[in-house]
Amino acid sequence: MIIKQFKLIYFRTPIIVKLLITILILMCFFGILIHFVEPSQFPTIFEGIWWAFVTAATVGFGDFAPVTTSGRLIGILLILTGGGLIGFYITSIASGTIKREQDIEYGRLVYKGTGHLVFVGWNERTRQLIKVVLENNPNENIVLIDRTLRHVSFNEYPIHFIHGDATEDTILAKANIRHADRALITAELIKNERQADTYTILATVAIRGNNENIPIIAEVLSKTQIENALRAGATTIVRSNDFMSALFYHELTHSIAVTPFEDILHILSKQQFLHLPLAPELEKKQFAAISHHLLKGDHLLLGIIRDKQYRIHPSADFVLEHGDVLVTLARL
Template identity: 30%
Template sequence: MPLIMRTMLKVLRVPNTTILITVLAFILGCATVAYAIEPSTFRTWFNALYWVMTTMATVGYGDFYAKTWIGKAFSLFIYVFGIGLLSLIIGKIIDSISTIYKHWEAGKMHFHGKDHIIIINWSKKAQYAIDEILSYSPASHIVILDESDKHPIVDRQEIHFISGDPSTEEALDKAMIKQARAVIIFADTRIDEPALADGKTLLIASSIERLHPDIHTTVEITQDKNIPNFRHAKVNEFVLSHDAVSRLAVRSALQQGGSEIIHQLISREVGDDIYEVPVRAEWKTYRDAFQGILERGATLLSDRGDLGINRKLNDPIPAAARLYVVADEATYRLLKSQA
């Protein structure tokens, strides 16, 4: 028994390429020998190859079979060694698939794609963000980059996970940062001190800016006093962790029903939403855009962050304008298709 175990362990350590070449050589060699032994039975070399494969796979259709005692003895040889070799290669394939899945689950595999969204630092808020992204665009590719060692959403095969330090070039390269469309950095919930959490977020944002200056970056900040530092790092947008919740609670208390409106505007799954629409050639002023959008059942909200454009309707629309409207999805698609 020890001899058999040692032999099996040696075989399992043989490189996959060597095993594959050995099995192919065995199959082709057996087909050649079988055809040489009984050419009248198989008629062509391909038929002999077909018989060898069905014999090794234990299928045995019976349309071809050895008729001489030499052919039958050779069949026994294939039974003993061929089935074992085929089982070995099938086991290797299953083992390789299992290894690939384990590496995927542990975040060790590179992401291959482009125009994806990278979510950095896993938390409940990151999960909500992913749900919101997929509700808006189900075909979006998402990459989670976190220092944990296990995929946080193993039942979502379309979401890739990379384990590593998000501030390092190695981890960001695995996430294909240079081909990504946007990055969202959440505060690390494993850090209790707000200043340290913001410091880590700033370090990550700086690394991203160095590798891909043109990418759109959104970060979560725990202390508003650190906003100037993030502006210096050229972060596109930032969200204060506790600020939005506190302000929403106050408005709900002082202006009842206001929270419901805000909830609809920030959720893709409830009510109307905020969409960016392209500027049409016939819109010369904000008034033209306001009336054109209103006729189609939507409301002009802002030009970028300027919410006061409805008080300057006679102003011309600048070339760099980005108009946002409040509408349902059907109206938004209509506005987009007519641009």
């Protein structure tokens, strides 16, 4: 039973640790041996071990050296065995470091942190979002899951990349989805709308199955798939098609040149949209009065949510009621 447990521990031990233990045992053996063979040259066992390490590492300080034939034969044997082991140990460390860097770049390494953001899908929107998030919070940890991207340079994008399918539990486990703070699923634009939405919904189901409480923001292209995404467990639905259509219409109906919309989006990236429950003391008050009240706290009131319906910029005399949710814009 003891032998079986020892074998189990031995085979589970990383090769670097095995090599280090072997080198330590071998150096101690040669150090003790040379001490007994030439006690005058090596008065203590520690000095013998010191000589063994210096000789095997081919450093050769020359402070200790065997003078007898027996001692020199031991030195030759040490060089042939210990020197090769130490060289292999150093090479293993170097190759292990390179392999780890490659595993990070090619998305093979498990993420072990907590409280991170999980992004599913790599596209221009994701790239810009990563940039905005890190500009506003450089300490934010981001894990990207994508099945089409081959590798991500950490120097260019300081994120943790996981290569794989976000609908698979093993891939989500690599991203440590159970301890993530939020998840964002972007649509795969290289596919048609139905296929892209199907993947988004399946990824939502998989994420919700692995983490019951995580907020999931899902991008849906087709209006008919919104209910399915909500049933799958998405907490927020983003319909980029509707937004882009409204933006195009706005540009088509305005002949006078205005500030480029991307500049406006950059400004908005420095702000934060918030949903605030209506405080009891603000019930039965008009929209204008509540808006003035919130401005004192650096909150710009955009509208409300009532019965799951958005009402943006209602009239000034619009009266708010119990259960309304305020939609505000605040500085980050």
